[in-house]
Amino acid sequence: xxxxxxxxxxxxxxxxxxxxxxxxxxxxxxxxxxxxxxxxxxxxxxxxxxxxxxxx
Amino acid sequence: xxxxxxxxxxxxxxxxxxxxxxxxxxxxxxxxxxxxxxxxxxxxxxxxxxxxxxxxxxxxxxxxxxxxxxxxxxxxxxxxxxxxxxxxxxxxxxxxxxxxxxxxxxxxxxxxxxxxxxxxxxxxxxxxxxxxxxxxxxxxxxxxxxxxxxxxxxxxxxxxxxxxxxxxxxxxxxxxxxxxxxxxxxxxxxxxxxxxxxxxxxxxxxxxxxxxxxxxxxxxxxxxxxxxxxxxxxxxxxxxxxxxxxxxxxxxxxxxxxxxxxxxxxxxxxxxxxxxxxxxxxxxxxxxxxxxxxxxxxxxxxxxxxxxxxxxxxxxxxxxxxxxxxxxxxxxxxxxxxxxxxxxxxxxxxxxxxxxxxxxxxxxxxxxxxxxxxxxxxxxxxxxxxxxxxxxxxxxxxxxxxxxxxxxxxxxxxxxxxxxxxxxxxxxxxxxxxxxxxxxxxxxxxxxxxxxxxxxxxxxxxxxxxxxxxxxxxxxxxxxxxxxxxxxxxxxxxxxxxxxxxxxxxxxx
Numbered sequence: 001x002x003x004x005x006x007x008x009x010x011x012x013x014x015x016x017x018x019x020x021x022x023x024x025x026x027x028x029x030x031x032x033x034x035x036x037x038x039x040x041x042x043x044x045x046x047x048x049x050x051x052x053x054x055x056x
Numbered sequence: 057x058x059x060x061x062x063x064x065x066x067x068x069x070x071x072x073x074x075x076x077x078x079x080x081x082x083x084x085x086x087x088x089x090x091x092x093x094x095x096x097x098x099x100x101x102x103x104x105x106x107x108x109x110x111x112x113x114x115x116x117x118x119x120x121x122x123x124x125x126x127x128x129x130x131x132x133x134x135x136x137x138x139x140x141x142x143x144x145x146x147x148x149x150x151x152x153x154x155x156x157x158x159x160x161x162x163x164x165x166x167x168x169x170x171x172x173x174x175x176x177x178x179x180x181x182x183x184x185x186x187x188x189x190x191x192x193x194x195x196x197x198x199x200x201x202x203x204x205x206x207x208x209x210x211x212x213x214x215x216x217x218x219x220x221x222x223x224x225x226x227x228x229x230x231x232x233x234x235x236x237x238x239x240x241x242x243x244x245x246x247x248x249x250x251x252x253x254x255x256x257x258x259x260x261x262x263x264x265x266x267x268x269x270x271x272x273x274x275x276x277x278x279x280x281x282x283x284x285x286x287x288x289x290x291x292x293x294x295x296x297x298x299x300x301x302x303x304x305x306x307x308x309x310x311x312x313x314x315x316x317x318x319x320x321x322x323x324x325x326x327x328x329x330x331x332x333x334x335x336x337x338x339x340x341x342x343x344x345x346x347x348x349x350x351x352x353x354x355x356x357x358x359x360x361x362x363x364x365x366x367x368x369x370x371x372x373x374x375x376x377x378x379x380x381x382x383x384x385x386x387x388x389x390x391x392x393x394x395x396x397x398x399x400x401x402x403x404x405x406x407x408x409x410x411x412x413x414x415x416x417x418x419x420x421x422x423x424x425x426x427x428x429x430x431x432x433x434x435x436x437x438x439x440x441x442x443x444x445x446x447x448x449x450x451x452x453x454x455x456x457x458x459x460x461x462x463x464x465x466x467x468x469x470x471x472x473x474x475x476x477x478x479x480x481x482x483x484x485x486x487x488x489x490x491x492x493x494x495x496x497x498x499x500x501x502x503x504x505x506x507x508x509x510x511x512x513x514x515x516x517x518x519x520x521x522x523x524x525x526x527x528x529x530x531x532x533x534x535x536x537x538x539x540x541x542x543x544x545x546x547x548x549x550x551x552x553x554x555x556x557x558x559x560x561x562x563x564x565x
Contacts, residue, residue: 004280005268008129011136012339016255019336022329023248026101026108030241033099038084040097041234045086 059206063391070246070395074402075223078239081231088435091232091442092161092414093316102241103326106407107313108333109240112247113404114198114397117341119467121377124345125353126361126465127287128271128279131345134296134467135338139331141300146328149320151305154489156320163311163481164419170488171496173423178500179481180419182507183308186476187412188449194408195221195457197374197466198401204378205385205394218454220398224406225450229443233316236406243399250396253389254381255340261384262347270350274362286360295525299471302482302529307474309411341377348376351383374466413445421445468521472514479528480506483536491540498540506532 085091098106123131145152160166164183168176199217203210227235259267271279278285282293304310304327317323348364355363355370364376371379385393421441422433433441480503487494487502509528513519519527 001272001277001280005129008132008280011132011335012343015135015139015332015335015339016252018332019248019340020252022104022333023245023252026105027245027248029101030105030244033102034238034241036099037094037097037102037234037237041084041086041090041095044090044095045084048086 059208059390059394060387062388063206063394066388066391067395067398070398071223074239074242074399075227077242078227078231078235078406081227081235081238084234085230085232085439088438088442089161090234091439092410092418093312094233094237096159096316097318098237098313098316098322098326099318100322100325100329102237103313103317103322104329104333105244106237106240106316107310107326107330108337109244109247109400109403110309110313110407111330111334111404112244112251112337112400113194114201114401115194115404115466116337117251117344117397117400118197118201118374118377119465119470120338120341121345121348122374122465123467124342125349125364125373125376126345126359127285128275128346128349129342130275130279130282130285130288131342132339133282133288133293135335135342137293137296138300138303138338139333139335141297142304142331142334143328144331145301145304146324146326146331149324150301151485151489152311152314152323152327153320155305155311156314156317156323160315161312162414162418163306163308163485164415166485166488167499168423170494171484171499173426175484175496175499175503176419177423177427178503179477179484180415180423182477182503183481184412184415184420186473186478186507187308187408187415188452189476190470190473191405191408191412191449192453192456192460193466193469194401194405195453196461198397200375201378201397202394204375205382205390205397207382217457220401221405221450221454224402224409225446228406228409229446232439232442233312233410236403236410237316239406240403243403246392247396247400247403250393250399251336251340253396254344254385254393257384257389258344258347258380262350266350267343267346270353271346274349274353275360289522291522291526295522295529298482298529299475299478299525302478303474306478306481306485308415309407312407312411312414344377344380345373348380351380352376409446409449413442413449416445416448417442472510472521472524475510475525475528476507477503478506479510479525479532480504480535482506482529483532487536487540493540493544494536495540495543495545497543498536498538501535501539502532503535505535 089095164176164179167179195217199213203213282288283290314323317326352364352366353362355365363370364373366379483502484499487498506528509531510524513527514524
């Protein structure tokens with residue numbers, strides 16, 4: 001039972017630490033991903049609009 | 057009332073910010089690809105945020121805390137399996153890499169690419185029914201959490217949950233995946249802060265040694281050793297491994313994130329890092345459940361576990377964790393935690409609404425039109441059908457979700473309803489991707505045997521969840537093999553013929 005207890009303690013520490021660490025990284029770097037996504041979607045939307053116009 | 061004005065102000069601020077962020081998404085939606093897979097423009101970090109937010113809801117915290125309360129530290133095994141399997145899928149690219157290369161928008165779409173239009177339709181129906189039934193219990197349980205923690209009288213529960221569902225529906229219908237991704241990002245940050253705060257408060261308030269000794273006294277070895285636990289055991293662990301491989305590869309809302317990434321390599325990275333988050337997604341709320349056991353577990357034994365007693369009244373183990381939060385969190389912190397839980401609720405519900413409505417429109421309505429010989433719909437018309445499907449799913453959830461109570465542990469109920477289609481879909485996907493002899497007949501048999509293997513043993517023969525789950529996966533695999541051997545595939549194009557190379561052109565509407 002003690003081995004299991006130690007094992008779950010170690011797992012919990014790893015889980016808590018990685019959860020907190022990844023949250024910080026994603027919160028900071030996710031913003032630039034979001035900006036890139038907006039730019040790319042706006043570009044795609046404009047290209048679609050131009051294509052639709054020329055098709056007409 | 058346990059909620060102060062400060063707490064309400066924090067929650068109102070969050071709801072306003074979330075709604076505003078969601079509405080921004082509508083500006084960027086020009087065609088169906090934008091609406092369903094965000095133009096396949098998700099980078100690694102945004103992908104992690106949206107995948108984690110999609111699969112972490114108040115419902116997740118509730119059922120994991122319930123597992124912790126009922127089975128102690130042994131329940132950590134389920135969390136460990138979910139995280140480790142996800143990391144393996146991410147590192148190897150098992151299924152997800154090939155799915156991404158095929159540029160799919162839904163999982164059943166693969167069944168047409170590999171098998172037939174009819175099998176896509178059958179899979180679409182099974183996935184939609186199983187998925188919506190699975191989601192059907194979310195609202196009530198999330199409402200229970202909010203009612204207990206905020207102290208709102210339960211008669212307002214239906215109105216409060218309907219209002220939240222309406223808010224999610226507005227931005228999901230208007231902006232599709234783009235809105236969902238933006239709000240997921242905001243919601244992920246907030247729900248993670250809430251998760252960390254609760255975990256710190258819980259251990260600080262209860263004390264680590266009190267948690268360990270309560271589990272030791274109440275459950276003995278079974279509270280730590282998942283193999284010795286009467287509810288778990290080797291069979292449970294094996295079923296969980298199979299189930300989590302199928303969820304991380306074939307679950308529509310997870311798969312949609314993989315389809316939305318910039319490239320197969322990005323999808324692998326997203327899956328790997330989210331695997332680490334999944335360890336905490338399970339273990340941290342399980343820890344809260346154990347803390348609730350230590351604080352309130354003083355009632356008569358029920359299935360070997362003391363009933364929680366709060367204010368002199370016995371309550372359900374599912375309600376023990378929110379009752380604990382209502383007791384231990386201070387004003388201000390409680391507002392942040394409830395805003396975080398609302399964030400979790402909204403991110404899951406909006407993603408699930410989009411996921412299941414996508415299945416209804418793309419894999420049920422569109423194939424039926426083709427069967428009837430109707431012309432294909434334009435991208436704009438498909439988005440309209442999707443929005444109508446979204447409304448339909450929401451209405452169903454309001455009526456079914458608020459009144460239906462699942463029997464037994466919620467985690468196991470969700471696992472079984474998911475298995476109805478996951479067992480067959482997983483067997484058919486594996487066969488389709490990795491076995492040259494997989495045939496359409498094998499696909500049909502896998503889907504039908506998998507569904508029958510989950511429904512008949514659980515609902516009619518009343519077998520345990522472990523045995524039912526194992527039976528469903530076994531029957532689905534047997535169906536795939538037997539069907540493919542008996543009715544072999546003829547003149548099939550290799551899947552590589554459908555794959556789109558890395559410098560792929562953008563989808564046209």
